[in-house]
Amino acid sequence: MALWTQAVPAEIYLNVVVSGVLTGLVYGLMALGLSVIFGVVRVVNFAHGEMMTIAMYLALVMFTLFGLDPLIMLIPITAVLFALGYVMQAGLINPFVTRPEHTQFLLLLGIAIIIVNGLLIMFGPDAQSVRTAYAFDSFQFGRLIVDATKLYAAATAVLAAAALFAFFRFTDTGTAIRACADNHTGALTVGLDVNRLYALTFGLGSACVGAAGTLLVLIIDITPQVGPVYTLLAFIIVITGGMGSMPGALLGGLLIGVTEALAGLIFTPSAKSMFAFAILVLVLLFRPQGILGKAIS
């Protein structure tokens, strides 16, 4: 029980929770991409975290070579990831949409392995990081201290998520994509180009992960091996929040972000992902459709 002997002041808990919320929002954006892809294309993107590492390394290279801030590079990198996702879906994944689940899974696993090891060959196994001029800045609100980078990252993540919500809600293309998700055959019948919309959706999901990766570069160190870790994390978040539910992904992100932050404070930082897994197991067992998911028929 040595773990409990130190009395931790209450404001430290508050600080940690706030920091968890901010990181969780970026996690949420990442998971949103996975959720959107699953909700429409019905393919589980097992290369999700790996695609995020591509965005992270792009941001890193632009920063170290040209001194370009990740926040400036956000839109270009997001566009690159959008294109990558679009091409992947149109060129590789589309024929697999109707194949058995495990075949899709293995296809994306192959892509994931190629990305991880391609990055490993190009950048080596060492952890690298982006240290901006404002890396150690913070804002103080009373006794609450907030990291500037985390605040910028979270605010941008919220904006990006809001833009995606607006796209699906208010544009014709967004409506068409939702129609595809609701009723595949119906969408075909009314003459929607489902293949193009699927590619577009995969591109949008990848753009989410591109934006999230560019923002996460501000907060965490990068190695090629973090890809699978974030793929798993995205799964945990999406399953917790509810597969295919957009608000669910954000909620799941918040929940996992706060859990990890608190577990790192109360127990040891190295055990924090255990708590995320514990949440996943509990959700799978007692509410397999996720907190905000629709019941599985």
Next chain:
Amino acid sequence: MKRAAKRLTEGVSRRALTLLAVFFASMLIAPMVLNDYLLTVLILVFYSAYLGLAWNILMGFAGYLSLGHALYVGLGGYAAAALYVHFGIGPWLGLLVAIPLTMLSGAVIGFLAFRFGVAGVYFAILTIACAEFARIGFDHFNWVGGSGGFFLPVKQYARNDLWLLRGSPTMFYYVILAATAVIFLLCRLLLHSRVGYFWQAIREDERAARAVGIDTFRYKMYAVVISAGMSSFAGVFYAFYYNNLFPEQVFHIVRSIELILGPMIGGIGTLFGPVLGAFVLTGLAEALHALLALFGVDVPGVNRLLYGVCLLLVVIWVPHGIWPWLARRLRLTETGS
């Protein structure tokens, strides 16, 4: 005995049996012909063939994709190694603990998953989560070394001690070859037994299987428990062959993925597929390694990159694996044996 032999060979063409016998015989004399390096490669081949066959029971026969088999391998390895290091109990007796322990862990995962109707990708993610759980747990489990690793004492051995699994690569080779032969025959028996047919029914259409009165829960439990128990032997072998265990290595998801690549490439659900896949994959990796060494290139990750490309190519062009295709070419039975 005779009935068992008859059941093993029933429906297999004479040609297939002959080829299998030739293959096995050449593997038996291989250590006399090959140098040390090629022998260690063959050990690796049969290690992954064994594991592929064990995993194949759950995925290939019953249709449940496990991406956490490293859990069973690691648990088996750690159990036997801990008994050896702390109590001086040899690996064969250790198996009496390792196998039930892994079967129990398989049963727990199976119970949780099947009781609550977790299937498909969700099942795969549940297995990953459990293996990751074990990885982090063993990182903090100091009785077996924690994240610093767990080591078996190594010294020069004058002679091969089969009972304690201490000795030369040749001995390890015959051990893993024998184990692979045994599991191969077991899989053949299982696949053509009542249980095996029930598994295949579940794999093809679980609702239909339930509708015709198969107790799907029970047979899925059999699949996961048998598969887990068999995987634990590979863990024990790993521990005594490499003499070290690190949670970051044995339980890592990369291990779980590597062990499914062989059967994937060879052919899921077939008997000879995992063996063929192990040969192809390990052979390719070693050939590439040698080729790169020849040019003086040493880049980490090239082997795995190749694994990824192989997986991609197989999934796209031969989604049922190489073995069914090769078996037709060799004019053997459709499923092979």
